[in-house]
Amino acid sequence: MSVLHPEVHSLARPRAPGPVAASMAFLGLVVASAAASLIFGYRTLSLSDIGSALFDHDPFLPAHVVFTEIRLPRVLAACLAGLALGWAGALMQIMTRNPLADPGILGVNAGAALGVVLAIVLFGVSDPARYVWSALVGCVFVSAIVFLLGGRQNTNPTRLLIAGAAMMAVCLASIRAILLLNRQTLDTYRFWVLGGLDGAAVETIQALLPFLLAGAALAVVASRWLNALALGSDVARGLGVRIRLVQVTTALAIVLLCGATVSMVGPIGFVGLVSAHVARPFARADATWHLLLSGLAGMTLILVADLLGRLPLLGGGLQAGVLSAILGGPLLIWMIWRGRLGRT
Amino acid sequence: MIARTTFASFEIAPRVVLTRALLTGFVLALALTTLRFGTYPIATADLLIFLIRGGDGIAHTLVVEHRLPRLMTALGVGVAFGLAGALFQTMLRNPLASPDWIGFTPGASFGALLAIYATGGNVIPGAVLGTLATAAVVLALAMDQGLNVRKLIVIGIGANLSIAAAADLLLAQVDLMTAADMTKWLVGSLNGRDWADVAVIWVGLAALLPGILAVGFPLKGLMLSDDVARGQGIAVSAMRLLTAGLGVGLVALGVAVAGPLPFVAFLAGPIAKGLEGGTRPALYSAAMVGALVVLAADYVARLVPLVLLPAGVFTALIGAPCLLVLLVIAARRGQI
Numbered sequence: 001m002s003v004l005h006p007e008v009h010s011l012a013r014p015r016a017p018g019p020v021a022a023s024m025a026f027l028g029l030v031v032a033s034a035a036a037s038l039i040f041g042y043r044t045l046s047l048s049d050i051g052s053a054l055f056d057h058d059p060f061l062p063a064h065v066v067f068t069e070i071r072l073p074r075v076l077a078a079c080l081a082g083l084a085l086g087w088a089g090a091l092m093q094i095m096t097r098n099p100l101a102d103p104g105i106l107g108v109n110a111g112a113a114l115g116v117v118l119a120i121v122l123f124g125v126s127d128p129a130r131y132v133w134s135a136l137v138g139c140v141f142v143s144a145i146v147f148l149l150g151g152r153q154n155t156n157p158t159r160l161l162i163a164g165a166a167m168m169a170v171c172l173a174s175i176r177a178i179l180l181l182n183r184q185t186l187d188t189y190r191f192w193v194l195g196g197l198d199g200a201a202v203e204t205i206q207a208l209l210p211f212l213l214a215g216a217a218l219a220v221v222a223s224r225w226l227n228a229l230a231l232g233s234d235v236a237r238g239l240g241v242r243i244r245l246v247q248v249t250t251a252l253a254i255v256l257l258c259g260a261t262v263s264m265v266g267p268i269g270f271v272g273l274v275s276a277h278v279a280r281p282f283a284r285a286d287a288t289w290h291l292l293l294s295g296l297a298g299m300t301l302i303l304v305a306d307l308l309g310r311l312p313l314l315g316g317g318l319q320a321g322v323l324s325a326i327l328g329g330p331l332l333i334w335m336i337w338r339g340r341l342g343r344t
Numbered sequence: 345m346i347a348r349t350t351f352a353s354f355e356i357a358p359r360v361v362l363t364r365a366l367l368t369g370f371v372l373a374l375a376l377t378t379l380r381f382g383t384y385p386i387a388t389a390d391l392l393i394f395l396i397r398g399g400d401g402i403a404h405t406l407v408v409e410h411r412l413p414r415l416m417t418a419l420g421v422g423v424a425f426g427l428a429g430a431l432f433q434t435m436l437r438n439p440l441a442s443p444d445w446i447g448f449t450p451g452a453s454f455g456a457l458l459a460i461y462a463t464g465g466n467v468i469p470g471a472v473l474g475t476l477a478t479a480a481v482v483l484a485l486a487m488d489q490g491l492n493v494r495k496l497i498v499i500g501i502g503a504n505l506s507i508a509a510a511a512d513l514l515l516a517q518v519d520l521m522t523a524a525d526m527t528k529w530l531v532g533s534l535n536g537r538d539w540a541d542v543a544v545i546w547v548g549l550a551a552l553l554p555g556i557l558a559v560g561f562p563l564k565g566l567m568l569s570d571d572v573a574r575g576q577g578i579a580v581s582a583m584r585l586l587t588a589g590l591g592v593g594l595v596a597l598g599v600a601v602a603g604p605l606p607f608v609a610f611l612a613g614p615i616a617k618g619l620e621g622g623t624r625p626a627l628y629s630a631a632m633v634g635a636l637v638v639l640a641a642d643y644v645a646r647l648v649p650l651v652l653l654p655a656g657v658f659t660a661l662i663g664a665p666c667l668l669v670l671l672v673i674a675a676r677r678g679q680i
Contacts, residue, residue, distance in 0.1 A: 158494050165445040165501045173606040173660035176531045183524055190515040190523055322513050329506025336498045337485045
């Protein structure tokens with residue numbers, strides 16, 4: 001038995017490398033893209049610059065300041081966001097058995113964004129460490145409703161997506177209505193929503209790290225149970241798994257990961273979808289491997305998206321979130337158009 | 345139970361007739377109220393005199409130049425969105441499959457945004473082109489031996505996400521004033537609509553009316569299943585495509601003059617069907633419910649003075665809770 005959508009499973013390449021080899025390869029990609037991200041930018045740093053900035057730091061050397069104040073936080077934020085989104089996407093897909101589940105598509109990111117906007121307007125909060133709480137509330141609000149509809153085993157996959165799209169519409173309509181009332185918030189929001197890493201700061205990362213760690217821990221715990229759940233709810237019950245508990249743990253992990261990520265870098269869609277999709281053939285239907293690989297794929301995706309967005313070729317000012325949406329939307333459409341995923 | 349009497353080949357259910365009559369009555373009453381209401385209230389008798397005999401003076405100008413075009417636009421937009429929602433929901437056999445979030449309405453408002461960005465105005469052609477472009481892409485991709493309903497929905501959702509991201513990107517490229525103006529077009533408003541808007545929406549509705557009447561009857565066959573419809577001699581694929589085309593046209597018209605007005609299209613269908621209680625597509629009632637929701641939202645928008653909140657804020661306020669309730673009910677019943 002497998003966790004996967006039967007149709008997708010049959011598509012797993014016959015001789016896909018095993019999870020260990022794949023995770024090594026993915027890790028290599030992460031390291032390479034992180035290194036490229038550290039080196040390239042408005043000012044190219046040499047490897048010796050980076051080495052001396054790490055081990056022989058001089059706060060008056062511009063190259064060192066660029067490295068520790070700008071590049072390093074940026075790469076860290078990208079890695080954390082990619083990991084969190086990759087995990088959230090994989091958890092959602094495994095739990096709902098829907099290969100199109102993604103924090104952006106199911107509206108969970110929009111719920112977090114609504115939370116952030118409300119916090120800014122109502123409480124005048126502009127610090128991610130403080131608005132993360134309302135982002136979490138927004139996530140809970142959306143995912144409770146979406147999972148109420150989609151947590152069941154035999155949910156029609158299209159209907160889950162429609163429920164997510166409808167919830168996203170609710171959040172977007174509320175956000176836009178609020179923004180019309182408050183022009184100052186509109187000015188903050190319109191840049192924040194693009195999901196850029198320009199504002200990544202060490203303090204923000206530090207403040208949000210506990211949430212991400214808690215989410216990750218819950219995800220690891222849940223992944224063991226999800227394997228049992230994949231055998232069907234009766235078998236899982238026979239194995240001593242408490243289904244409701246698994247679902248709640250998984251949902252909580254998703255909420256923590258998404259809420260903290262949105263607070264850190266803004267709502268970035270499609271990363272979860274793509275990374276869980278890329279990781280699936282290598283995971284051999286094991287939820288823990290699927291998570292791990294999906295996290296690595298997510299890190300690579302955001303690092304590369306951020307790097308591409310900074311390239312002068314594309315105007316130099318495209319945020320990672322924009323790029324992933326511009327590339328991800330057509331990708332999703334292509335996946336359905338190919339007929340692999342749109343059916344029951 | 346619905347008692348039915350059969351006259352010739354038509355079935356007329358008293359409940360349906362009553363619903364339609366009541367809804368029409370409510371729309372007319374609300375329309376009259378909005379005409380009278382304002383910072384300068386006008387008596388009903390005066391209204392009648394203006395409308396029949398004409399006149400001059402400030403009250404006449406107010407009614408004829410401001411309130412009446414706004415009212416007519418609201419009515420037209422409500423009818424357009426109500427019909428569009430009911431058409432899509434019936435054709436796709438899913439009460440949640442509203443053009444609001446399967447790409448068409450967002451495509452239209454993105455077209456409007458792009459027009460503002462590129463030319464500073466020309467919202468109407470922008471919205472129409474935006475809808476047509478989105479619809480062409482989504483419908484073309486969702487075709488395999490006829491329109492694949494499930495593909496249409498999921499591809500529409502994908503298009504919706506991309507368009508939302510593109511709109512966000514556009515909002516960040518302009519100055520704050522323009523961004524606020526664009527946000528208004530992402531919500532929908534009826535402020536300051538004039539006779540030109542009335543002409544656009546009503547001429548458009550009149551042009552689409554024959555098509556809507558033509559699909560109205562066979563659509564009932566399509567509600568059950570494709571096989572039943574085929575058995576009744578309905579050309580299912582052609583019907584679907586025609587219905588989708590009409591729905592897209594209605595969305596384009598509505599967004600072009602008022603902006604997206606969230607949830608009107610979504611709400612009208614289920615409410616109308618619930619009221620009529622039948623198994624037929626409640627197109628007329630859906631149009632009336634759409635008009636009622638838009639009129640009510642615009643009335644409330646005018647009740648709140650000074651800030652000039654657009655009507656779309658209030659359709660969202662009405663629609664979002666209804667949507668949540670509907671989702672939960674559907675989940676309880678296991679329909680979803």
